[in-house]
Amino acid sequence: MAPETTKPLLLTPPQQRQRRTGCRAWALAVVVAAAVLVLMLPSAGPLRRRMFCLGAPPEPVELTLLAGATDKGAVCLDGTPPGYHLQRGSGDGSNSWIIHLQGGGWCSTLKDCSNRRMSMYGSSNFMKPMWFAGAGILDSDQLKNPDFYNWNKVFVRYCDGASFSGDAEGRAQDGSTLYFRGLRIYEAVIHELMEKGLANATQALLTGCSAGGLATLLHCDDFSARFPQEVSVKCLADAGFFLNVKDISGERSFWSVYDGVVHLQNVREVLPKDCLANKEPTECFFPAELIKSIRTPTFILNSGYDSWQIRYVLVPGSSAPNKAWLSCKENIQNCSSTQIEVLNGFRNAMVNDLKVVEDKEDWGMFIDSCFTHCQTIYGISWNSPISPRLGNKTIAEVVGAWHYRRSQGVKEIDCEYPCNPTCSSRLPT
């Protein structure tokens, strides 16, 4: 898909900026004289922060490039090594691992994939360190992320354009090779993490959002099979429940995108055999089919009014939406009642596809009706005073209850928009 449709899901350091500002105010209020002294010292930055902040400011988590990537052919679209960010766990989280697969759309044509090489979604040359603070399920603050704060956390960078699932090569117009190696990247990264301690995990959670949420569903059973039976392995797919529906002009435009990805990048190995036995590979790439085969306990988190899907699946540019649709896509509060009816149809299709989850023991879901996309990796959505709530519980509370089997009622489906008063217009869209 075009770059503008591959919404960046990179975690940036706004929290760090906020904290620094807070620290500065505190310092000014308390000990101006000492501050002057410290400021005069060379390389006073770290010392200044240590003196005036109670906790150390969150540090960026470095990018680790995969070792031996070229030999394994496990490379990004442009042939550079893929990477991940690993933050070690502590205390009783030392042997617990959360693996997050990054999202960021797909590329379904040689041209799109070729263009992607000039971005962090196609080349590690463009990847930078990342901040986990404020990033929901990846946050190390116990108050904001009570169930996973001290786990080992891995953020795997997405640079293949096919949800970590293709295995092929292509040729760009300029004659250079395009590497479609998502499956090899997934396998090589998991293998390297195993050597770094994942092999000793007592519990592991595979997750990801958007294209990474789809990747989570595609790899869930394979991931689980890599551990001994006694290890608790689960999957959490965030905003990865992409629907196989017609757009508003009646075309299966999103099906065409997936068809392009599946064939260009040779996505086959990861698709469920029972689905391939009687359906086209492209259909088996859709979550509605994938979840029928998954045997590992899985949690589906998605908005029934997923802002990305409304923009690019239900009302894509190719469906030639009029001005009224453009403002509705921009902000759900601007949708007319007729448009809301169309959106309700989309949401009902999702709820219908998810009926099979009702019968699956050990599964969970949280299908809210808030206009947003990706809800695990932003603190504001995951667990904050303005988080979407269902049954008066935040996403963090329901996911925690599901993971630790703390309560029944971990399959929550919201009523139709705009019934949920907890849906804030400040959520990321």
Ligand SMILES: *[C@@H]1O[C@H](CO)[C@@H](O)[C@H](O)[C@H]1NC(C)=O
């Ligand atoms: C797993 O634990 C064993 C025993 O504590 C240790 O010897 C080994 O190095 C660990 N393996 C990894 C990959 O950390």
Ligand SMILES: *[C@@H]1O[C@H](CO)[C@@H](O)[C@H](O)[C@H]1NC(C)=O
């Ligand atoms: C959409 O709604 C917001 C607030 O609800 C308003 O500020 C904005 O102007 C509207 N945009 C359009 C294009 O109607």
Ligand SMILES: *[C@@H]1O[C@H](CO)[C@@H](O)[C@H](O)[C@H]1NC(C)=O
């Ligand atoms: C909802 O939960 C909050 C705490 O998470 C609690 O303070 C509040 O009383 C609850 N409201 C209802 C209606 O149960």
